[in-house]
Amino acid sequence: MIRSTLSRLALLTATTLTLVVPAALPAHAAPTLNRGDAAAGWLARQLVDGERFEAVFDGVAYPDQGLTIDAVFAFAATGTSGSYSAAAMGWLAQPATLAGYIGDGGEAYAGATGKLALTAQVTGADPAAFGGVDLISRLRGLQAPSGRFSDRSAWGDFSNTFTQSFAVLALDRTTAGAPAASVSYLAGEACADGGFPVYFDQPTCVSDVDATAVAVQALRAAGHPTPAALSWLVDQQQPDGGFAGTGAVNANSTGLAAQALHSSGRLLAAAKARVFLRGLQQDCAAPTAQRGAIAYTAGGFDPATAVRATAQGALGLAGVGYAQLSAAGSALAAPTLLCH
Numbered sequence: 001m002i003r004s005t006l007s008r009l010a011l012l013t014a015t016t017l018t019l020v021v022p023a024a025l026p027a028h029a030a031p032t033l034n035r036g037d038a039a040a041g042w043l044a045r046q047l048v049d050g051e052r053f054e055a056v057f058d059g060v061a062y063p064d065q066g067l068t069i070d071a072v073f074a075f076a077a078t079g080t081s082g083s084y085s086a087a088a089m090g091w092l093a094q095p096a097t098l099a100g101y102i103g104d105g106g107e108a109y110a111g112a113t114g115k116l117a118l119t120a121q122v123t124g125a126d127p128a129a130f131g132g133v134d135l136i137s138r139l140r141g142l143q144a145p146s147g148r149f150s151d152r153s154a155w156g157d158f159s160n161t162f163t164q165s166f167a168v169l170a171l172d173r174t175t176a177g178a179p180a181a182s183v184s185y186l187a188g189e190a191c192a193d194g195g196f197p198v199y200f201d202q203p204t205c206v207s208d209v210d211a212t213a214v215a216v217q218a219l220r221a222a223g224h225p226t227p228a229a230l231s232w233l234v235d236q237q238q239p240d241g242g243f244a245g246t247g248a249v250n251a252n253s254t255g256l257a258a259q260a261l262h263s264s265g266r267l268l269a270a271a272k273a274r275v276f277l278r279g280l281q282q283d284c285a286a287p288t289a290q291r292g293a294i295a296y297t298a299g300g301f302d303p304a305t306a307v308r309a310t311a312q313g314a315l316g317l318a319g320v321g322y323a324q325l326s327a328a329g330s331a332l333a334a335p336t337l338l339c340h
Contacts, residue, residue, distance in 0.1 A: 030331075030333045030335045030336070031335065031336050031337065031338035031339075032335040032336070032337065032338055033337075033338050034078075034335070035277075035278055035281055035292075035317050035337075036077070036078045036314050036317035036318040037078045037079075037080050037335045038281075038291070038292035038335055038336065038337040038338075039074070039078070039281065039292050039293070039294055039310050039313060039314040039317060040074045040075050040077075040078040040080045040081050040314050040334070040335070041080060041081060041292055041333075041334035041335035041336055041337075042282075042290075042291065042292035042293045042310060042334075042336075042337075043071050043074055043075075043081070043293075043307065043310045043311055043314065043334075044071070044075065044080075044081035044084040044334035045334055046307055047068075047071065047084055047087075047088065050084060050087050051068075051084075051087040051088050051090065051091040052064070052065075052068050052088060052091045052097075053067040053068045053071065053307065055067070063097055063100060063101075065092060065097060065100070065101035065112070065116075066101070066112070066115065067307065067308060067311065068088050068091070068092065069088075069092070069115055069116065069119045070308065070311035070312060071084075071088065071307075071311050072085050072088050072089065072119055072122070072123065072327075073119070073122065073311070073315060073322070073325060074310070074311045074312075074314035074315060074318075075327065075330060076122050076123065076320075076325045076326060076327040076330065077259075077314060077315050077318035077320040077325060078314060078317075078318050079327075079329065079330045079331060080330060080331050080333065080334060080335055081330070081331075081332075081333070081334040082327065082330035082331060082332040082333075083332040083333070083334075084334060085123060085327055085330065086123075089119070089120075089123050089125060092116065092119070092131070093125075093130060093131035094131065095131060095132070098116075098130075098131040098133060101116065102116060102133070102135070102138070103151075103152070103153070106152075107152065107153050107154065107155075108138060108141075108142055108151065108152040108153070109151050109153065109158070110139065110142040110149040110150055110151050110159050110163050110167060111149075111151075111158070111159060111160070111162055111163030111166060111167075113135055113138055113139045113142065113167075114139055114149065114163065114166035114167035114168075114169070114170045114171075115162075115166040115170075116130070116135055117130075117135040117136060117139055117166075117170035117171075118166055118169050118170040118173070118322065118325075120135065121170065121173045122325045122326060122327055123327045124326075124327060124328060127170065127174075135170075136170070136171070136174060139167055139170065139171065140171070140179075142167075143167075143179065143181075143182060145181070146181065146185055147179065147180075147181030147182040147183070147184055147185030147186075148164065148182075148185050148200070149163055149164055149167040149182065150163075151163075159200075160198050160199050160200065160211070161186070161189065161196050161197060161198055161199070161200070161208075161211040161214065161215055162198070162210075162211065162214055164182065164185065164186045164189070164215075164218070165186065165211075165214040165215050165217070165218035166214070166218070167182060168182055168183055168186055168218040168219070168221070168222055169217065169218045169221055169322050169323060172218075172221045172222050172323070177222070178221075178222045183219065183222045183223075183224050186215060186218060186219060187219055187224055187226065189215075190215075190226070190228070190229060191205035191206065191207045192205065193207055193232055194207070194226075194228030194229050194231060194232035195207025195208065195209075195211075195212040195229055195232040195233065195236075196208065196211045196212045196215040196216075196229060197211060198210070198211045207232060208245070208246070209233065209236055209243045209244065209245055209253045209256070209257055210245050210252070210253050210256050210257075212229050212232065212233050212260075213233065213253075213256035213257045213259065213260035214256065214260070214322070215229065216229045216230055216233070216260050216264060217259070217260050217263060217264075217321050217322050217323060218322070218323075220263070220264060220321075220323070221321075221322070221323035230260075230261070230264055230266060233257055233260065233261065233266075233269075234261070234266060234269045236257075237257070237269055237272065237273065238276075240276055240279075241254070241272035241273050241274075241275050241276035242254045242273065242276040243257040243273065248297050248299075249276075249297065249298075250296050250297050250309065251277060251280050251294045251295065251296055251297070251309035251310075251312065251313040251316075252296065252308060252309055252312045252313070254273050254276055254277055254313070254316055255273075255277060255294075255309075255312035255313040255314065255315050255316035255317070256312055256315065256316070257273055257316070258270045258273035258274055258277065258315070258316030258317075258319065259315040259316050259318075259319060259320070259321055259322070260321065261273065262316075262319035262320075262321070263319065263320065263321025263322075263323070263324060264321075270316075270319060273316055274316060274317055274319070277294060277313045277316050277317055278317070279298070280294050280295045280296075280297070280298065280309070280313070281293070281294050281295075281313075282294070282295065282301055283337070283339075284337065284339035284340075286301070290306075291336065291337040291339065292310075292335075292336065292337045293306045293309075293310050294306065294309045294310040294313035294314070295309060296308075296309040
């Protein structure tokens with residue numbers, strides 16, 4: 001139960017779990033002035049055994065497939081760290097890793113399945129035969145007549161806006177495309193103010209920056225523009241360019257918002273968000289092992305939150321939307337920040 005719950009929580013954009021990361025930095029990494037590339041390079045060097053992220057819960061280390069996938073997205077967005085991306089995909093395809101994330105067939109988690117299917121597509125793998133599993137067929141099998149994708153689990157249904165959005169993004173890349181009902185269901189979950197909530201079927205619809213950023217990308221990919229959601233998102237931007245999720249203004253929410261805004265043509269707002277992200281990035285004044293990383297908030301660098309902040313912050317710095325992500329042609333190396 002703990003493992004399946006952790007896997008589903010990893011689909012969300014923040015975590016209170018302690019991350020396990022290695023300290024070693026490969027000496028051969030290429031230096032760069034590109035801030036997005038430097039962020040992805042730092043992220044790659046934090047992978048455990050060069051292939052995965054882990055989290056600690058009650059003193060026990062668990063695989064964090066969701067965060068590992070976020071890193072693969074960051075590598076694709078920046079066109080770097082291809083060797084690390086390949087290693088991560090090999091790890092994700094291992095039977096135990098795969099079943100622990102998407103379920104074993106009896107247990108089936110829609111959000112994880114959709115997110116992994118998208119990852120396979122982004123990296124050029126076959127989502128219909130990934131680790132011996134047809135992710136596309138399994139995902140379609142989790143769609144209700146309403147169009148909603150839901151978990152099939154003894155522990156309950158944890159599906160939400162991220163679930164629906166990643167499912168739409170993944171299926172939109174298939175020949176058949178995303179089912180119209182699934183697109184309509186997602187569009188219909190918008191709050192009165194135009195934004196999207198994290199959870200469906202709540203007594204009060206409360207818009208969330210992270211959920212809105214992912215939902216507008218999915219709907220735009222499926223040919224259903226959401227100008228009201230984009231306007232709501234722009235209205236949430238702080239004077240310093242940052243965005244707040246459920247708490248403080250932070251890199252995670254800002255990275256996702258910047259990605260959504262840039263890929264949707266809201267270039268000025270996206271540029272302001274990138275300025276905020278660069279302000280959180282550890283530069284040449286920081287210790288060598290931290291350079292390129294993005295801090296979660298302006299409160300300072302914290303290794304427990306920096307990995308996820310860097311993964312999602314890199315998306316904002318690169319400005320490549322989920323629908324456009326591709327690892328094709330990515331450089332193999334993980335760049336370091338060029339310092340004189």
